[in-house]
Amino acid sequence: DVKVTQSSRYLVKRTGEKVFLECVQDMDHENMFWYRQDPGLGLRLIYFSYDVKMKEKGDIPEGYSVSREKKERFSLILESASTNQTSMYLCASSAVEVVTEAFFGQGTRLTVV
Amino acid sequence: GQQVMQIPQYQHVQEGEDFTTYCNSSTTLSNIQWYKQRPGGHPVFLIQLVKSGEVKKQKRLTFQFGEAKKNSSLHITATQTTDVGTYFCAGRTNTGNQFYFGTGTSLTVIP
Numbered sequence: 001d002v003k004v005t006q007s008s009r010y011l012v013k014r015t016g017e018k019v020f021l022e023c024v025q026d027m028d029h030e031n032m033f034w035y036r037q038d039p040g041l042g043l044r045l046i047y048f049s050y051d052v053k054m055k056e057k058g059d060i061p062e063g064y065s066v067s068r069e070k071k072e073r074f075s076l077i078l079e080s081a082s083t084n085q086t087s088m089y090l091c092a093s094s095a096v097e098v099v100t101e102a103f104f105g106q107g108t109r110l111t112v113v
Numbered sequence: 114g115q116q117v118m119q120i121p122q123y124q125h126v127q128e129g130e131d132f133t134t135y136c137n138s139s140t141t142l143s144n145i146q147w148y149k150q151r152p153g154g155h156p157v158f159l160i161q162l163v164k165s166g167e168v169k170k171q172k173r174l175t176f177q178f179g180e181a182k183k184n185s186s187l188h189i190t191a192t193q194t195t196d197v198g199t200y201f202c203a204g205r206t207n208t209g210n211q212f213y214f215g216t217g218t219s220l221t222v223i224p
Contacts, residue, residue: 033212090156
């Protein structure tokens, strides 16, 4: 069974802290994505990566960075967490072919206080 | 840039009523996918449509892809409480790796 695993289900951090959200997939997928989900706004793409060490900005990259040192792992970094980054964060992966679907992790509910 | 709009944002129906959500893209798509997210869960792939005018069925769910490959719909016949959740469409193009997600339609089914 295919799997995308996010390191934490719930996280509470203080304003100004550096926060790491980790995502691992076991499907040898080339593409990996980070989304945030807020009520009424759907899934907004933060960053995605189509290969190791490659990354591209999505729609809302400000305040975030990413790292992909290994194919199976894609990390989202909040350099200095702020309260407006309180959200649900979803990681996803997919194969490179355009006719393949995205597989999502279970999500990380991040609260910044 | 590429945009996918989805309506309605919310829908409340009595159990047994039908439900439809609509998806519109600003540009022509290579394919469109539909996902369902149960409350407290993560989006799970339902189906993919590739051909212009394609119609696919999964039991009580009917999915359509428009002739111009810019719009799509999901219709649920005789809703059940198990249909509760948020339904997302996601368009893909041949020019990139991204999934262009709609804003989602949250379905509530009243028993």
